[in-house]
Amino acid sequence: MNEMDRPPVVLEARGISKYFGAVTALEDVSFSLRKGEVIGIVGDNGAGKSTLMKVLSGLYRPSEGKLLFEGNEVNFSTPSDARRLGIEMVYQDLALAENMNIAENIFLGTEPRRTFLGGLISFYDHRQARARASEHLETLKIHVKSVEQAVGDLSGGQRQAVAIARATAFDAKVVIMDEPTAALAIREVGKVLDLIKDLKKRGISVILISHRMDDIFYVCDRVLALFHGKNFAQADLGDTSRSEVIGWIMGTLNHKGTLAHDRL
């Protein structure tokens, strides 16, 4: 594609470093994400993937470097600063409230409320929350028995779907997912990946951290590898291979060898 025809960059990181005391988690990392693009982030355990995402979503402040959102420099003090711009993160541990139902989880912290006496009294509006949650799940083609089911009773895949529904309930522009498929059964993995494809169709950009080459090669447009907290390599999916990307994770370029599981 001609550079001019590519969609605009929504989120960009320039020269990000992050130190935790004597530990350098990230060193001079740069990357950019375009509208509707799905980028896969790979790297060995401890490579800095989660730390980079926490910087992008406002949970950590970078020690050095800057972030740009739609071309303007931004400084996030908290994740709500990032959320206000439409950057949502689905955490590795999901962070759903087990004892609440699906609708309540989707609107957690931003519940539809009915107010009386000029805002002096307000109630959580159950009926509106149910209706809006059902409608939103329908748009995402997520099927649940009822939005009043407790999240604690859902399967891993259903929970992941609810977490994604929560992340996209309010005009998300960028959704960051940290290993969303790691703990899922095969059938549920497919559903989560199809959800990502759906977000892309709606013009939402997705950053997907995954150790699974199947995930990366099924949904991503581009893959970027971190190694020991630094940029190591990146390519459009069509210009690379699983074997090469696995090489990047191990810190080698131009890796062409067969993989252990290819020989099974």
Ligand SMILES: Nc1ncnc2c1ncn2[C@@H]1O[C@H](COP(=O)(O)OP(=O)(O)OP(=O)(O)O)[C@@H](O)[C@H]1O
């Ligand atoms: N809060 C913290 N305090 C101190 N060190 C940290 C902190 N968070 C991360 N680190 C260190 O920063 C480095 C990068 O960690 P990070 O969690 O970003 O890796 P990762 O690529 O997400 O790994 P994994 O694939 O295991 O999830 C590691 O060496 C880790 O020990």
Ligand SMILES: [Mg+2]
């Ligand atoms: Mg991680």
